[in-house]
Amino acid sequence: MGSSSCAWERGGVGGSCSSGSSSASWSGGGLDKGEVERYARQLVLPSFGVARQRKLKEASVLVVGAGGLGSPVCLYLAAAGVGRIGVTDQDDVEKSNLHRQILHDEAEVGSHKAVSASKAMRRLNSGTEVEVHLDGFRAVNALGLVEGYDVVVDASDNPATRYCVNDACVIAGKPLVSGAAIGTDGQLSVYNHGDQCPCYRCVWPDPPQEGACQRCSDSGVLGVLPGIIGTLQALETIKVLTGAGECCSQKLLMFDGLATSFRSLKLRPRQEKCLVCGSSPAITRETIGSYDYEANCGGAMHDKGESACLRVLPESRRVSCEFLRSRIDGSAATDREFVVLDVRPKSEYDFAHLRGSVSLPMDALEEEVAAGAALAREGKDTYVVCRRGNDSQVAVDKLLRAGATSVFDVEGGLQRWSKAVDPTFPLY
Numbered sequence: 001m002g003s004s005s006c007a008w009e010r011g012g013v014g015g016s017c018s019s020g021s022s023s024a025s026w027s028g029g030g031l032d033k034g035e036v037e038r039y040a041r042q043l044v045l046p047s048f049g050v051a052r053q054r055k056l057k058e059a060s061v062l063v064v065g066a067g068g069l070g071s072p073v074c075l076y077l078a079a080a081g082v083g084r085i086g087v088t089d090q091d092d093v094e095k096s097n098l099h100r101q102i103l104h105d106e107a108e109v110g111s112h113k114a115v116s117a118s119k120a121m122r123r124l125n126s127g128t129e130v131e132v133h134l135d136g137f138r139a140v141n142a143l144g145l146v147e148g149y150d151v152v153v154d155a156s157d158n159p160a161t162r163y164c165v166n167d168a169c170v171i172a173g174k175p176l177v178s179g180a181a182i183g184t185d186g187q188l189s190v191y192n193h194g195d196q197c198p199c200y201r202c203v204w205p206d207p208p209q210e211g212a213c214q215r216c217s218d219s220g221v222l223g224v225l226p227g228i229i230g231t232l233q234a235l236e237t238i239k240v241l242t243g244a245g246e247c248c249s250q251k252l253l254m255f256d257g258l259a260t261s262f263r264s265l266k267l268r269p270r271q272e273k274c275l276v277c278g279s280s281p282a283i284t285r286e287t288i289g290s291y292d293y294e295a296n297c298g299g300a301m302h303d304k305g306e307s308a309c310l311r312v313l314p315e316s317r318r319v320s321c322e323f324l325r326s327r328i329d330g331s332a333a334t335d336r337e338f339v340v341l342d343v344r345p346k347s348e349y350d351f352a353h354l355r356g357s358v359s360l361p362m363d364a365l366e367e368e369v370a371a372g373a374a375l376a377r378e379g380k381d382t383y384v385v386c387r388r389g390n391d392s393q394v395a396v397d398k399l400l401r402a403g404a405t406s407v408f409d410v411e412g413g414l415q416r417w418s419k420a421v422d423p424t425f426p427l428y
């Protein structure tokens with residue numbers, strides 16, 4: 001067809017004619033040629049189609065956390081053609097993230113996760129506008145962040161953030177797509193979406209005690225698990241934005257990765273007494289900024305740094321990694337016999353441990369104490385190590401209470417050993 005014969009109906013944004021004329025031979029219902037070609041496989045779906053694709057293009061999503069869950073969420077939402085995606089995190093990429101956090105690659109180890117995430121999304125789809133929020137999600141910025149987007153995805157890993165994100169979503173009237181993955185299991189639900197739909201707080205009114213929640217860094221996670229749950233979060237987000245299908249609201253979907261089975265629980269509806277969505281809420285637009293989520297909702301909003309370290313022992317019961325090295329290499333000013341006890345789970349001892357150290361996981365140590373056998377090493381100085389220097393303090397405390405006298409915690413654990421003494425020791 002020659003360019004002079006561009007006679008046609010003028011509908012949506014449509015295509016453009018090769019002559020440069022403002023008229024074109026076709027109409028794309030609001031999508032241009034590149035978009036039609038790019039999204040063709042979902043445009044042809046009768047249950048999706050062009051109207052829903054256009055909704056995605058006009059939509060915006062905030063992703064809280066660019067980690068295991070956030071990775072597939074960001075990638076699939078950018079790939080699907082969501083018009084604007086905001087991503088917030090406050091952490092840097094670590095090597096131990098790479099087995100599951102597929103937004104990031106080896107070259108990005110050490111970079112800010114939100115920046116690395118934005119680069120990955122821009123590489124994938126230059127048509128998606130990406131916004132980076134470097135300070136992470138906090139009570140003080142919660143409402144401002146949430147109000148700038150249509151839907152919020154919680155891809156974080158700690159209760160304080162989960163409650164804070166939830167409360168901001170309720171106050172701002174935004175649907176919340178929430179996921180969690182740990183070990184080989186995962187969960188998914190859409191909160192605050194529709195009249196009777198509960199919020200996260202309605203379902204979980206009592207935040208866990210500090211330290212009661214499992215974390216990937218301690219309990220481990222099979223890399224693909226957050227991939228599965230995060231991908232489901234991306235699907236739910238697309239459904240909320242476009243109205244396609246039925247959302248996972250007022251339901252909790254649970255996935256057992258070892259059995260490869262899904263179960264779905266019906267959730268109770270919105271609760272009158274809920275602190276944020278109930279009839280007389282304590283957490284409101286006016287109060288959310290000063291609400292202390294870390295004190296009220298199970299601990300820190302991030303799991304790094306000194307706040308994650310216990311202090312249960314007096315200084316006299318603690319030795320440094322440098323001192324332990326001097327005992328091991330024989331340069332210390334003492335020739336007393338000594339033993340290094342490693343109280344990490346056996347699985348961790350198996351992949352890296354100090355030469356000559358003895359594996360005594362916490363449960364075995366407790367059995368030893370209960371059986372009255374904890375004094376077996378009396379006469380030798382006993383140095384207790386774990387990964388970060390928390391469990392080792394608890395272990396030393398138990399041994400002291402059982403009557404041991406010459407037991408010491410190795411401060412900072414094997415993480416400090418790797419940083420201060422032997423950088424070849426794997427940091428994980």
Ligand SMILES: Nc1ncnc2c1ncn2[C@@H]1O[C@H](COP(=O)(O)OP(=O)(O)OP(=O)(O)O)[C@@H](O)[C@H]1O
Nearest residue numbers: 065066067068088089091136137156157161216217
């Ligand atoms: N308040 C918050 N604001 C923004 N991002 C958060 C917040 N709390 C947690 N996150 C981020 O959510 C992500 C959760 O990712 P994931 O559960 O895979 O664990 P991780 O913290 O990256 O890794 P690991 O637990 O192994 O050290 C992390 O990138 C974390 O920094």
Ligand SMILES: [Zn+2]
Nearest residue numbers: 199202274277
């Ligand atoms: Zn509620």
